[in-house]
Amino acid sequence: MKFTPVQQVGETLDRRASIRLESEWGQVSILVGGGHICGLTTRHRPDFNPLWRPPWRTIDPQRYSLAEYGEEFGSPPDGRLLAGIAGHSLSFDYFGPPSPEETAAGLSTHGEAPATMWQVFREFKEEQPGIEYGVSLPAAQIDFRRTLRLDAKHPVLYCEERARNLSRVDRPICWNEHVTIGPPFLECGATLVDMPAVQGKVVTASYSAAMKLVPDAEFQWPHAPQLGGGTHNLRTTPDGSYGRYTAQLLDRSHEIGYVAIGNARAGLLLVYLFRRSDFPWVGNWEERFYRQTRPWGGKTFCRGLEFSTTPFAVPRRQVVSEGPLFEESTFRWLSSLSEIKVHYMTLMVDIPPDFAGVERVSVDDAEVTIHERDGGRSLTIPANGSFLTETAFEQQ
DSSP: OOOOSEEEESOSSTTOOEEEEEOSSEEEEEETBTOOEEEEEETTBTTOOOBOOOSSOOOOGGGOOHHHHHHHHOSTTTHHHHHHOOSBEEEEEOSSOOOHHHHHTTOOTTOSGGGSBOEEEEEEOSSSOEEEEEEEETTTTEEEEEEEEEOSSSSEEEEEEEEEEOSSSOEEEEEEEEEEEOTTTSOTTTEEEEOOEEEEEEOOGGGOSOOOBOTTOEEETTEEEBTTSSEEETTSOOSSOEEEEEEEEEOTTOSEEEEEEEETTTTEEEEEEEETTTOOEEEEEEEESOOOSTTTTTOOEEEEEEEESOSSOOOHHHHHHHOOBTTBOSSEEEOTTOEEEEEEEEEEEEOOTTOOOEEEEEEOSSEEEEEEGGGOOEEEEEOOGGGGTSOGGGGO
């Protein structure tokens, strides 16, 4: 089988500059503008991408200006982010809107990282195809690097991310992997979400007039209290029009956290594995034809499953001042002139049409095993599970 391990292309999304990584099993597409991972496909299903593609035409974020694109993408602080967003984006070094003062200074929603052009530093074309790419964040004074490597034969993507504080000041940061899925993988009545979550909380009432959930309510995953009585099972994706967000705390007894998103009708399970100590929270963002403002236009159906240091998308000042939730930290410190790194893995697993969802995931050095709910089947994927706890790419 012939393929190009690393290729610079311009037709991935709206003719934007991008990088395509290829292996025997499939390919991964990355946008240089914003660094977004916008495509995950296998060779036997090359047109089935589980990640969200916005229904509007996107552009690279550096092209955005209020004068030229405000009517199309909206005004600051959201406009620059929404102009270029797609798939798996990174919210860093804060999660949510900037403060009014930061907005006036030119910062946009979810930090500088998803609204800045990234640079490719290294390409890996042997064994595990991949790249090291990143971005310098001038306001945050942080150098951010991401290294992606594809397993040679099996549908596994390994990711290491590093943040280096270039200043002499300790910084409180929020680090959010904003994974967003969309149709056809996201399907009402078919797509199910599983995670080892325990407690959860619904966002405040000001977030949306169509949450259909009790604002500010605390609950046990996955049963969130509904307006009018009863509960809604957040594992499911219902029909209707709604916009909502809930924050979930992962079980402290789990060293490895995960988010598993499956559509048995489509035959695909998408799994993200990470260290719970890095990302103790998972945000569940659901948008189904509710937002009418530009560029949403009431035409967007997507769902974000965001593993994170931080439960809610609010200004950093609020995160720090409010402190812990459920006795768990809601941000992370990046010390003076220091570096921290995280690891996570993405797996694409074929599942049968009657797959009931994920009960648990076990990881060892040579494989990952997906255990079906209700004592069902086990699916084993060859993978380097030790990647989540070892030094990873540091020696390469």
